[in-house]
Amino acid sequence: MSRQGETRPRTLENVRAFWESEAAQIGGSPEVTIRDFYFRIHELHTLLPLVPRCARLLDAGCGTGFGTLLLAGRSHYTLGVDYSPTMVAWARRLLTDPAHRSRVSRALSPLWELPPAADGGIEFAEADVLTLSPAGPPFDVITAQRLLINLPTFEDQLAALRRLRSFAGDEGLLVLGETSLQGYARTDAYRARFGLPPLERYWHNLYVDEERLAEWPRAGWRVEVVLGFDTYALLSKVVYPAACGPQGCAFLSGANAAAMEIACLFRTRAAAGELGDERLLRLYLDRVGLYDRAAADALARWADRHARALPPWDGLGNQRLILARPCAVAAG
Ligand SMILES: C[S@@+](CC[C@H](N)C(=O)[O-])C[C@H]1O[C@@H](n2cnc3c(N)ncnc32)[C@H](O)[C@@H]1O
Numbered sequence: 001m002s003r004q005g006e007t008r009p010r011t012l013e014n015v016r017a018f019w020e021s022e023a024a025q026i027g028g029s030p031e032v033t034i035r036d037f038y039f040r041i042h043e044l045h046t047l048l049p050l051v052p053r054c055a056r057l058l059d060a061g062c063g064t065g066f067g068t069l070l071l072a073g074r075s076h077y078t079l080g081v082d083y084s085p086t087m088v089a090w091a092r093r094l095l096t097d098p099a100h101r102s103r104v105s106r107a108l109s110p111l112w113e114l115p116p117a118a119d120g121g122i123e124f125a126e127a128d129v130l131t132l133s134p135a136g137p138p139f140d141v142i143t144a145q146r147l148l149i150n151l152p153t154f155e156d157q158l159a160a161l162r163r164l165r166s167f168a169g170d171e172g173l174l175v176l177g178e179t180s181l182q183g184y185a186r187t188d189a190y191r192a193r194f195g196l197p198p199l200e201r202y203w204h205n206l207y208v209d210e211e212r213l214a215e216w217p218r219a220g221w222r223v224e225v226v227l228g229f230d231t232y233a234l235l236s237k238v239v240y241p242a243a244c245g246p247q248g249c250a251f252l253s254g255a256n257a258a259a260m261e262i263a264c265l266f267r268t269r270a271a272a273g274e275l276g277d278e279r280l281l282r283l284y285l286d287r288v289g290l291y292d293r294a295a296a297d298a299l300a301r302w303a304d305r306h307a308r309a310l311p312p313w314d315g316l317g318n319q320r321l322i323l324a325r326p327c328a329v330a331a332g
Contacts, residue, residue: 007203010152012130015204016083019150023064023086030107033063033087034146035251038260039319042232043145043177044070045264047321051075051175054140060129060164061147065091066104071143072122079139083128091124129160138169145177149205154212158219165220165326174221174324181207183318187233190316194242194306199318208320217330225323230269233317234310235259235284243302244295254291255299261287269314278307 005021008014022032030037044067051057051074059068062080064087072078082088093100125134129147142164148157164174184207188198213223236259241249249255262284266272272280281303289296 004200004202004204010204010206012152012156015150015152016128018204019082020084020086023084023090027064027086027090031251032090036236036256037252038256039229039232039236040067040145042229042260042263042267043319043321046227046229046267047143047175047177048074050321050323051141051143052173056137056139057141057143058134058139058164058167060132060142060144060160061150062091062124063087063145065094065124067143067145068124069094069122075141076121078122079134080122080124081127081129081132081134082124083126085126088124088126095122095124129163130156132163132167134167139167139172140169141173141175142168143175146179148176149179149207152206154206154209157206157208158215161216161219161221162329165329168326170326172326174322174326176322176324178208178320178322179205179318180210180320182210183207183228183315183320187237187316187318190311190313191238191241193311194238196238196241196246199237207318208322210320213322215332216324217327218332220326220329221324222327223322223324227267227321227323228315229263229267229317229319229321230313230315231266231272231280232259232263233319234269234313235262237317238313239281239284239299239302240295242306243298253295255288255295257291258284258287269312269316277310278303281307 026032034040048070051071053074055076057071057075057078059071059078059080062068062082065080068078068080068091080091094104148160151157151160168174184199210226216223236256240255240259266275285296285299285303288299
C-alpha cells in the first residue's frame with residue numbers, strides 16, 4: 001500500500017519534510033524507509049560482502065540505522081548521518097536502548113542478529129549530505145541506500161556525490177543502492193506482458209538515470225559496476241502479483257520473504273540459469289507454501305501456465321547496486 005501522502009512539488013524542503021513526517025509516524029516500522037523491506041534484506045545480503053573490512057565507514061542517509069549497524073560490522077568506526085532529526089533519534093536508540101535493539105533485531109532482521117552496539121565505534125549525527133562536513137580522516141567506504149533519488153535534480157545528485165567525494169580517501173569505495181529510471185521502464189514493460197500495471201512512482205523521487213552514470217566523473221566518481229536484482233524482481237514484482245492479483249499482494253508477505261530467500265541464493269537470471277525457470281518457480285512456490293498456503297496454490301496454478309515460456313528476464317527490477325571509485329574531477 002502506498003504511503004506517499006498528498007503529492008507535492010519535489011523540492012529539497014518538501015522531501016525533507018516527508019522523511020521527517022515518516023520517521024515521526026512510523027519510525028518503529030520496518031517499512032519506514034522502504035516499503036519493500038524484504039528487498040532491503042536482499043540488498044544488504046548482496047552488499048555486505050562487497051564492503052571491505054575498513055577503518056572508517058560513512059552511511060549517508062542512514063534512516064533509522066538498521067542497515068548502518070549491520071555495515072558497522074565491517075568497519076572499526078562507522079558514522080551514520082541523516083537530515084531527519086527523528087530518523088537520527090530512532091537510530092541512536094539502537095545504540096542506547098538494548099530492548100529496542102533486540103526488538104528491531106527480532107522483527108527486522110530475518111537473516112542476521114544485529115551486532116552489539118560497539119562502544120564508541122558507531123555514531124549517528126543529524127546532517128544534510130549537501131552541506132555535511134564530518135571531522136577526522138577520510139572514509140574508506142561510503143554507503144548510501146536510496147539517498148540520491150531523494151535529491152530533486154540531477155545537479156543536486158551530482159552535488160551530493162561531489163560532497164561525498166570530498167570525504168573519501170583516494171582508495172575509497174562508494175556503494176550505492178538506488179532505483180533506476182531504466183530499471184522501472186524495463187520492469188513495467190515486462191509486467192505489462194502479464195496484464196500488470198506499472199510499478200508505483202513516488203513524487204519525492206528522481207530516479208537515477210543509468211545513461212548519465214558516465215557523467216559522474218564530474219563529481220569525482222567513476223562507476224565500476226552496476227549490479228541488478230533480476231530474480232527478486234521476477235518473483236516479487238511479476239510472478240507474485242500476476243498469480244495473486246496486484247490487490248492481493250503485500251510488501252511484508254510470505255511471498256516476498258520467500259522471494260528474498262531464493263534471490264539471496266540466485267540474485268540474477270544468469271545465476272538462476274543452471275536451475276532453469278521451471279525449477280526456480282517450483283522452488284519459489286514450495287518456499288511460499290511454508291508461509292502462505294493460499295498464495296502457494298495460486299502460484300502453482302500460474303506456474304503451470306507460464307513457467308515453460310517466460311520471456312527472458314535479465315536486468316529486470318528497478319533497484320541497482322552501484323559501485324564507484326574516486327577519480328580526478330572531470331570538467332563539464
Ligand atoms: C529511502 S530512505 C533510506 C534510509 C536507509 N539508508 C535505508 O536504507 O533504510 C532515505 C533516507 O535519506 C535521508 N535523506 C534524504 N536526503 C538527505 C540529505 N540530503 N541529507 C541527509 N539525509 C538525507 C532521508 O531522511 C531518509 O532517511
